[in-house]
Amino acid sequence: MxxxxxxxxxxxxxxxxxxxxxxxxxxxxxxxxxxxxxxxxxxxxxxxxxxxxxxxxxxxxxxxxNPEPCITTTVIPGADLPKPNTVTTNVYNATDRAGLAAATADELKGRGFLIGTVANDPKAKTVTGAAEIRYGTKGELAAKLMSYYILGATLVNDGRADNTIDTVLGAAFVSVAAQSDVDKALAEPSPTASGPGCSSSAAPMDSSEPATDSGSSTTPSAS
Known part of the structure; x- marks a missing residue:
């Protein structure tokens, strides 16, 4: 098929x-x-x-x-400090120079300070610098004021309860600063950093440790 x-x-x-x-x-x-x-x-x-x-x-x-701001402001050093006629200071001689405490006390009295005890340093410390300014919490501003009159002084918080201060003259002390220099320093504006972003590393003026008698040596001295 x-x-x-x-x-x-x-x-x-x-x-x-x-x-x-x-x-x-x-x-x-x-x-x-x-x-x-x-x-x-x-x-x-x-x-x-x-x-x-x-x-x-x-x-x-x-x-x-962004970092927090740190603002620099201008302050007058003497704006918050007391007047000399409200400050009572003892004047002590920590050297062997006779009459140093008495002469300095007379000079400070002439500048308006109230003078307490004038004598040899009761702590009998060797002070190699210009001076030690000893104070307690209540006398902190008074001690700062005195540091403008006694240049090169070291501020020492000794924990006292009252507002008196001790001006302890040391081996390097020469004389009380001229009043014109004191007035100029107290009135001269100075920059100060303030604000949450500022460093807190700067030590305060009165950051000295409380004074102790350990390790101090006795020196012959006369007020």
Whole structure:
């Protein structure tokens, strides 16, 4: 038996069967591409939006990290110090120079200070510097004032309860400062750092340790 070749009508039927599947595949590919493009575009928009919002956050973080201010102000040294006529000082001689305490006490009295005891140093300490100014908490400002009159003096907090001070003259003492120099120093403005950002490493003027008698040697002296 012989078979006949398929005719044109049969070919058209087979082509018609394949066409719907091809369309479905093409539509699926188109949807995938469209979804991918939409997803990529949404990511770009989201990233751009996040980047715009992050800028203020960065700025606020930087402002938070800024150090606290340290402001330098000008102060007058003598503004908070007492007047000489309100300060009582004992004057002691810690040297072997006779009459040193008496002469210095007369000079300080002439400057307005109230004079207490004039004698040799009761602690019998060797004071190699110009002087020691001994004081307690109540006499802190009085001691600072005296340090402008006795240049080079060391301030020593000895823990006394009253507001008197001791001016103890040492080997390097020469004379009481001229009143004009004292007035100039007390009135001369000086810069002082203040504020939460300032360093606290600077030692106060009266940071000396309380005086003790340990290790001190007796020196012959005369008031």
């Amino acid at each position: 012989s078979s006949s070749a398929p005719g044109p009508r049969s070919s058209r039927r087979q082509s018609t069967r394949r066409t719907p599947w091809l369309g479905v595949v093409l539509i699926g590919l188109a949807l995938v591409l469209l979804f991918g493009a939409g997803f990529g575009l949404s990511r770009l928009i989201r990233n751009a939006s996040n980047g715009g919002d992050a800028a203020p956050t960065t700025g606020s973080s930087q402002s938070t990290d």
